[in-house]
Amino acid sequence: MYEVFAALGAQPPLDIYYTPKHGSQIMENVLALLRDSGAMLEGHFLLSSGRHSDRYFQCAKLLQYPDMAAAALAGIAEKIGQDIRSGDLEVDAVVGPAMGGIIVAYELGRQLGLPAFFAERDDTGAMALRRGFELKPGQKILLVEDVITTGKSYGECAFLLEGLGAKVTALACLVDRRQAGEITWPFYPACKVEATNWDAGDCELCKKGIPAVKPGSRKI
Ligand code: ZN
Numbered sequence: 001m002y003e004v005f006a007a008l009g010a011q012p013p014l015d016i017y018y019t020p021k022h023g024s025q026i027m028e029n030v031l032a033l034l035r036d037s038g039a040m041l042e043g044h045f046l047l048s049s050g051r052h053s054d055r056y057f058q059c060a061k062l063l064q065y066p067d068m069a070a071a072a073l074a075g076i077a078e079k080i081g082q083d084i085r086s087g088d089l090e091v092d093a094v095v096g097p098a099m100g101g102i103i104v105a106y107e108l109g110r111q112l113g114l115p116a117f118f119a120e121r122d123d124t125g126a127m128a129l130r131r132g133f134e135l136k137p138g139q140k141i142l143l144v145e146d147v148i149t150t151g152k153s154y155g156e157c158a159f160l161l162e163g164l165g166a167k168v169t170a171l172a173c174l175v176d177r178r179q180a181g182e183i184t185w186p187f188y189p190a191c192k193v194e195a196t197n198w199d200a201g202d203c204e205l206c207k208k209g210i211p212a213v214k215p216g217s218r219k220i
Pocket of ligand 1: 044052053198202204205206207212
């Protein structure tokens with residue numbers, strides 16, 4: 001589980017994963033954490049959308065370890081902090097959509113010294129603020145996700161927050177695995193991963209006869 005840590009000694013400093021001023025190295029280190037924690041699986045997967053993919057992410061596998069979560073998000077926390085201090089970015093609170101965004105929001109809020117909360121689906125399936133979470137008019141929000149694939153989840157969350165009078169000023173995520181799509185806010189991905197997905201009937205891996213796995217299932 002902690003192969004990277006173990007290879008570096010029993011108590012390696014967490015900042016070993018974050019080398020400021022070397023953007024690509026930061027992303028490589030985040031990828032190593034994703035692999036070592038089992039959060040990034042490589043193979044042939046049947047996604048919940050019905051499409052097939054060569055990678056599958058279950059970020060909860062990484063985020064269950066607070067030290068790994070802190071290390072994986074340290075790079076973007078530092079950059080976001082710099083941009084706030086320089087006046088390039090305004091953020092009053094960090095908000096993520098449940099479930100994936102909860103721990104990412106918490107950990108970035110912790111590192112940035114900002115409040116963090118989350119939006120979740122109500123009984124009708126619409127994204128909502130519950131549990132007494134409140135926004136102030138004009139409050140500047142850093143919106144966060146674990147994995148960004150299509151943007152549907154953060155898009156709904158942004159629509160909710162702006163509808164309540166807040167302003168989304170930036171977007172951050174642990175893994176950016178988009179194949180297409182523009183992001184119109186300042187964007188802070190902790191890592192970017194090329195993952196290919198196909199229609200079930202047009203899957204390159206199926207054509208090679210490789211069996212597809214449904215993630216989360218014990219059966220193969
Ligand atoms: Zn396939």
